[in-house]
Amino acid sequence: MNQDTLAVGICTTSYLSRIENGLVEPNEIVYQLLFQRLDLDFTSYFEKDSQQEQLIEQIYENLLSNETINEKELETLRLIYEQRTSPSLQIQVDLVYGRYLLSQECIEEAATILASLNDSLLPSDSREWQLFVATKTYYELLIGNYDAILNREFQSNSKFHLAKSSTFEQANYAYHLAFASHRAYQFSLAKQYIEEAIQLFKHRYKPLFQVKLYSMYGVILNALGQTDGALKEYHAAIELLEYVPTIATDNQWSSIYNNIAFTYESNKQFERAVHYYEKALAFKNDIHTRINYTRTLLFGEKKELFSKEIHELSKKQFSEGTHHHMQFLLMRAFEKIDTLESLDTFYKIEKTVFNYFSEAEHIELMLSYGPLVAKVHEEAKQYKRMGELYQILFETSEKMRQRISNGHHV
Template identity: 40%
Template structure:
């Protein structure tokens, strides 16, 4: 709710209409009906005593009402801060927030409760329901720097990420500068917002924009103790540096993340350890330091057995010709265990690559299946790894035309990566 006297006028109007009272009746003995109308519409801010009298005519204890609404607002703000910090709700908090969706409240209070509830639904992966709520709220957003607008901007931004609408979110901020609505919000909210925009730009391969927003997130996050979010900032900045081929800067960020993780037991989960070691491993892989990459992929997999780390580890084993370990991994992770298309295609390519009897037909079938998908999804680093390998296999079979085509695909991927680095 607005934390000023203008909100009191809106409350008067809300409760007067709810009780089906005319302005003449409420204003009687206090002010003129026209003056009450101006108060209700925020044109005039009256003396505190006048608000007390007007609410009294409605049978409402004004001071008690203010305290009740303040308590509800504080509760919603605490829940929202928990959501930003990835903290779990208690059963009682969930029940109270759910109950607020059906209770009669002043309109702005209703909107705020629905917005926090939508963000809670996103945290529970109930994305479609959350988006429906936000679509219902959008017509009532004032697009000023009020609390409802701030929450709507931040929560719809998070929603775009949930739906993997990275390009849409990146363009939305670039075109409309929605960050302006959050300029007077809490610094932690601003840090979260810029982190999300950085994430969207990174996934849209706009690396320079991503770096700008992650640095803004760091600026707003200074002097706050939220180690899990700090870890996210280290990891994201490291990933952006790595994709820009600024490997030493990337490793510096990842090392800072490791130091933080080692120092704060409360954030030490298998997933956090695994994710960070996977990022470090990929950084070494990009530098063709395959033994170091393989070591960190193994560590990541030991912390939290993850199919993404597993396929990366397989690829690195092949690159350093550790075919013994690759065979172990291929047996441990059979194709039916994978569901992500580029994981499935990579496993098929690697399985075929270690076989001794290649045929032009066999190579072509896998090429036609995997490479178009890599290109469509803009996985140019995968094209750059597998296309030259397939070209070598074609050359061994004297299929030079097919080999030439694979080399051209690798060249195209290399140029796309170069463009990303300068974007």
């Protein structure tokens, strides 16, 4: 049956086309008339649609909770996604499937789905927009596009549009806004969002998400210089891991101890920082913690251990152009500085690294390494470069101060 024949006396052909493409949701009477003309049972179709909607909502809930999706549910989701037999649900199916892909680190495939929906969805209370903004935010967190997250929230006020979703979904979104704000060095804004997430999550039992809230709140408090508050949050997370062993994975323990170590490192308590980095490495020998540990050995003047760690890191394969790789290059230059006939190599490396830190806006790393690098130039009587570095550090600390205090959008 062609569209004109099906639509006549019920709706316009263009409206029917929009229904078929999932762009509008007609009322039940229009559906009943269309189904009657097609000699189909609307009630059974509606029940099937309702069952599918419940399934994709359950899968989405499991994804947010980091819970396992069983093979049967996953196969059903794939079929609905690929066969596209539920036009009224298709956008929601696409987004939940995209969120699943992100959980499996299939970033490019998920990005294609999100890109196909960019121009067809506008901020609203619709379920489609709620799923879109939450999934897009999660994608942008994974690729490090924090400014895009904050700018979109400022322009669309999606927190308001999510108000009719579950409080757990709202808490997840607020948590992600806090994460993005922290990474964009907007610590006051991050504190506001994480406290909203904590308030929304009250009285719910999802221990893994609760650990994430404790950890993120601790990270933000430490960034604001509230060391005691940060340590209190981390120890609350440790208590929860001890009480709920099913979530106490090596990753969780390593993450918590790494955060505690960084808090002590930030306060120049290098002995304690080394202790907790070593505890973290005992659970997971990952490159991020290893770099943090080596940096603390450098700052804490543990020369013998530092040289040993640099030797071990030299055996690792680093991804080019990452902050881990740049930190390694700079630390290796520090380790070799006494054996160089001249300091030219050190100067070239530190300029390359600091240019990278500046372009990538790694403000904390610039402020951490800057004084030590400037001291090398001072001792070598390279006063011009020393002055340049102190100017860079002053401008960087001013930028940090402004971001901490203003809490506005990027």
